[in-house]
Amino acid sequence: MRTWLTERFGLAVPVVGAPMAGVGAGRLAAAVSEAGALGMIGVAGAATGEWITKEAAVASGGPYGIGLMAWALTGNPAQFDAVLELRPTLVSVSFGPYARYVEELRQAGITVVTQAGTTDEARAAEQAGVDAVVARGAEAGGHGRDAVGTLPLLQSVLDAVSVPVLAAGGISTARGLAAVLAAGAAGAWVGTAFMGCAETALSAAATERLLAAEETGTAYGRVFDIAQRLDWPPEFGGRALRNAFFDQWAGREDELAADDDAPARLAAARAEGDFDTACIYAGQAVGMVRERRTAADVVAGFAAAEGLLTRFS
Template sequence: MALRTRLTETLGIDHPVLSAPMDVVADAKLVRAVSAAGGFGILGGGYGNRAWLAQETAKLAGLRQPFGIGFITWSLAKQPELLDIALAAKPAAIMLSFGDPARFAPDIKQEGARLICQVQDEAMAGQALMAGADILIAQGTEAGGHGALRTTLDIVPAVVDLAAGRVPVVAAGGLADGRGLAAMLTLGADGVLLGTRFYASQEAAGADEAKRRICAAKSGETVRGIIFDLSRNNVWPAPFTGRCLINDHARRWMGREVELLQQVERVSADYMKARTEGNFEVAAVIAGEAVGLIHDIPPAGEIVARIVGEAEQILAGRSNSSRLPRNGTKE
């Protein structure tokens, strides 16, 4: 059975699987690999490094498959001209997260790109729909990186109900395999967006040690809070906090955030040094609760194929089981 949804139709893709626009980690190489496999790769525009964005969008020139470019909305507002660089690359969609998209929606639509908005509650979803969002991503707190407090199991059906069929809804947060895709489709979502699973892929631009740590981590070995934001002197607006793997630095400062803030200059210097040196007992590995489901570092295309194949089998089995009589024997 083919997993054709409103999402695949809207974006012109084969499979309802999107890779998250992880800052720096989701570079052109990862985007190309995911899109070539029939998914939808999204370049990680992140906080807006002009040189990096120009470099990576140039590498996407000539890509036949649809792809997207994602930004942190409140950060893009400080450098709105970066949207012009992104739109010049002719993406099929621009993804905006963490802030009101209304300022940027007209320019995105005028260039013929779809507007994807990631939201964490119904108020944000309503705001995105008012701005003209073509696709909503309902992000649960299990997601790696920045997010809020609603769980994926809670926020996805809530946003599906709010959207009421007007636009496709994509689920994000704690998902890494075909079981997650099948479950979210059953909840009414039209696809999934995955970050941590694609971080641990051969094409992702993350450090090898970070990928190894994701594979070694067990369920429950991540933490959400403000420690790594304070440590890099980059405090986010409420209600957004960050999730990463637990390490020595997180253990040291959990419950002592006020003290960390008082020592932020020294801590920030040490933290940036650790990032440069690849010391991930201090520097954060941005990862979500899906780490317990991730045990290898395959090509991104293989990840897409695995997830879709497993979901197809699960949903086909569910369909077959629904035709069984109550005594468990086939009719």
């Protein structure tokens, strides 16, 4: 399974642990990288530069990456400054005006990728000078476009750009990894499959809810962003576990935006472990995350893709 991804970073398995804010910090990144894939730290919009530096110190025993949200950097430039000083192996900067940051990161010797939810976005990313594009399908958890599924998007992007392409969205087992590698991807960008790992920052209550979720148990929309008054660009909604709060407010987003008590209710619910109200971002592969595992177990499971790829050779 030698690809651009494994050769570039010295990996045993062509998998990147996607940057998941609030889920994957330094401990998970380090565990994924130690197991032979590439771990990443997910940076929330309000995170400080000091937080990034602290978590990077945990992850920096080997190659690791950091994921930034472009829309947040304008109001929080300390994040970008911290990343430039740290010089991680890989930086993902996505969702907003990311192009302005690409050349400075590359000049610092950092490999740069961005997540694209359409083929046009992938073409624009290549023109912006990124080293690789992440073709992020609508099945993926967390934020992004709900425009095109992973498989049709991957096929189109592979035909449209000449830079390496990583596939994201719904890839949770060796079968999924084998499928995207066979199509021509350089590797998989995997989030939800790592959410059940012991090394995440999820609470026990959130993990229990996640492990009980079914494959049809997610929903896409802006309900949780509006309730928390997050400044995500409206074209990037979020896929999360469907719950009572989402069902109550889906289709009533204007009313929710006028509800002054909503942010406090969401914050209190999160603190209390009330996930009928608080959100857990996850993708459609969540139905395959059934038990508590280690990151090393998950990466080892992906390594079985090699056998699937060689069955007919």
